[in-house]
Amino acid sequence: MSDQQFYHALKVDKDLCYGCTHCMNVCPTDAIRIRDGIATIRKNWCVDCGECMKACPVDAFYVEQDDFEKIFSFKHRVAILPSVFIGQFSKHIKECEIIDVLKSLGFTHVVPAEATVDVINEAMLEEQRSDREKPMISAFCPSIVRLIQVRFPGLVNNIIPVKPPIDSTASYYRQLLQEEGKSSDEIGVFYVTPCASKIATVKSPVGDEMSNVDGVINMDFLYNKVYHVLKTRAESADVCHDTVPYLSPKGLNWSLTEGEASNMTGRCLAIDEIHNVISFLEKVENDEIVNVDFLELRACDQSCAGGVLLTENRFLTVERIKNRADRINASGKYVQNISEKHKQMIKETSEVGKIEPRSMMVLDEDMGIALKKMERVRRMMCYLPGIDCGACGAPNCESLAKDIVSKEAHLSNCVFVQRMMEKTKKLDPMHSIRIIEKTWGKDRLDKDCKKKGAKNEGL
Amino acid sequence: MEFSYEVEGGNFAKAGNAASGVKKVLKQLNVDPKVIKRIVVALYEGEVNVVAHAYKGKVLVDIDTSRIYIRIEDEGPGIPDIDLAMQVGYSTASAMVREMGFGAGMGLPNMKRNADAIEISSKVGEGTVVELTTKLTS
Structure with a gap:
């Protein structure tokens, strides 16, 4: 640890x-x-x-996000935009319209986050041919990588060490602009994030130190800005023209459930929503899952369409992205235009550093002490009611017992233990109130008709 | 420290409960994930054996700082020829059980491979006891 x-x-x-x-x-x-x-x-x-x-x-x-004004401290302002941003808009709004609005808001370049998806996919397929332990697990979702580190440390070596496209897209476009003669410190790359975990990777990437992103903008913030412009513009808005389709069908779908799994080889499974992922990983750990080659695991229901910073309903977003992808597929217009040289560069920069296990389940590094602590936890559970009410400020009785053993709480934090102690005159009722106020704040139990659901709420 | 888990014959949905419980304990004790995996795989196999063959069973676990001892005992048909049952590929599983993906004849051999020591005793018509012992530190 x-x-x-x-x-x-x-x-x-x-x-x-x-x-x-x-x-x-x-x-x-x-x-x-x-x-x-x-x-x-x-x-x-x-x-x-x-x-x-x-x-x-x-x-x-x-x-936490960066101040939007920060983009103006750069001459060249690049927005890295995930496909789920576009997916929130109905089909009546063209991609180029959205991009035009983003440019009117201050960006000089708008780049799809999944632009490098074909190269990333190739790098992942190459890794699939290695002798890594199976099932191999995608490193796409940062929450899943962290979940494996803290709860499934035995599975860290199953993770394919290829970064999600966002990282390589940022460095690729920075490189392109520099090749056009723009100076590096005049280029500001801003990531429009659909969730909290993507920010954490950008700010402190797992197994890596440097990031190619200068700032992060929350997707809901930018969606509101763009939607407001689209809603309030004059009916006869300038018609824009799609020069090239914004993204490949594969790129559009990549961050959705099955986006990766449908492009990998062998037996591939896609699992979304973090509790589903946890119960599946329990089985993987027990060797109950055999002959599966690849796992696409995402923390959110409907993957990135269910990101916490999305505004539109996730099921509509999925449908709209799929429809956009189908339309591009039917038009046959999309061509990948990344040069061989750049492909090589993207592959080189897409490798994740070592992903270390850092189990948060361990009671103590020393097995002897951990064993003693566990015995204490089990003794403590004899007294706790097993109601898992949370009134002690911990999510369940077992968590309280562990907090007690690690000296972060007391047995008397349990409101039921308090009643029992009052009954046997071991605890003064005024003392119980003080304990409860320590957890829930002073005067928390006083009459308050303005609280949520009470008769004067909002007045 | 002792733990005990009940195993229900015929209920495959619950096969693995003891393995998951033991896994959670070993993770908290900072046991090497590789060692945990061996123990859990062996125990899971044992549980599935009880579910597939016996009427009911019990898993008793004893852990100290040096080793884990697991005793899987069941009330069931027993094993007439233990040496034969230990052979890779030998199975008495019914077609129904094989259809569920079990019964490949790997159970006992797999348990043996994943434990430091294995003891099996059985009485036909009464039941079987499998004892697994594995060191917790490498």
Whole structure:
């Protein structure tokens, strides 16, 4: 285990969070605790999947992004745009219209994030021929890579060490602009992200130090800006012309479920949504899954179309992207135009560094101490009620027991244990209230008719 | 530290419960993933054997800092010829069980391969006991 802190884009707004337990209960890695009435995230446990953000009833989670004005500190302003951005718009809006609006907002170049997909696919197929352990797992979704590091450390060697297209697209376009004679420090590359985990890879890539991206813009922010322009423009808007199709059909579909699996060899499976992925990886670990060559694993339901920063319904987005891909396929117009030299460069820069396991399940590095701690956890479970109510500020009784053993909580944090202790006069009722206030914040249990669902909500 | 798991004969949906439970424990104890894998694979095979052949069974696990001891005992038909059952490819599985992807005759040999020591005792008409011992540190 390393003590290195990992960058996380997911943050909690302390003014908005009112200390409910929704996020804590859905977190697939048990990374959330409630302290002083606010959700807190354990950085080394969090995999940036965004489930907490999706579950929050008051939008207290946010994804840290760069100030949009930052783009204007560069002469050449490149937007790296994932296909799911386009997929949110109906077929009546042409790709070139969206790109024109983005340019009117300040970008000088708009580049599809999946532009290098054919080269990445080739690199992945080459890796499939290596003697790596099977099933080989795609490194596309950063949350999945992190999930494997913290919960399935025995499977890190199954990950294909080829970066997702976004990284190589950023370096490829930077290279193209430099070849046109533009100076490197005048080029600003900005990634429009559909989720929190992609930001974390851009800011602190797993197994890698440098990133080719200068800033990150949240997709919902940019979608609102573009949609606003499209909605309020005059009816007789200038008609734009598609010179070349924006993306290949493969590129459009790549970030959707089956996008990779349908382009790999052998027996390939695609699994989306993080809980589905976890239960499948449990089976892979047990060797229950045999003769599968490739696994495409994505943290979000409907893959990137279900990203936490998308605005449009994910099923509509999937349908629209597929339709766009079909139309391009039918037109037969798409040609890949990456030169052999650039292909080589993309392949060279697409290799992921070593992905180290960093299990967050280990009770102690020393097996003897870990064994003693586990015995204590099991003894503690004799007293805890097994209701998993979360009223102690931990997601379930077992998590509380582990927190107690690692000296991060006390047995009296359990509200039921408190009642039992009061019954036997081991705990003063006023003391129980103080304990509860420590978890849930001062005056948290006072009458409050303005809280969510109460009679004066919003007044 | 001791753990115990029930195994239900004929219910393949629950085959692997003990293996998953033991895996979770070993991960928390910082056991090398390669060692965990061997143990879990052997135990999973054992569970499937009980589900496929016996009426009911029990998995008893004892862990200390040096080794894991697993005892899989069942009430079932027993094994008439243990040496034969240990042979790769030998199987008594019914067509139905084979259809579910089991019964390739790899169960016991696979368990032997993935444990440091294996002991099998069986009484025809009563049941079978398989004992697996594996060192936790390499």
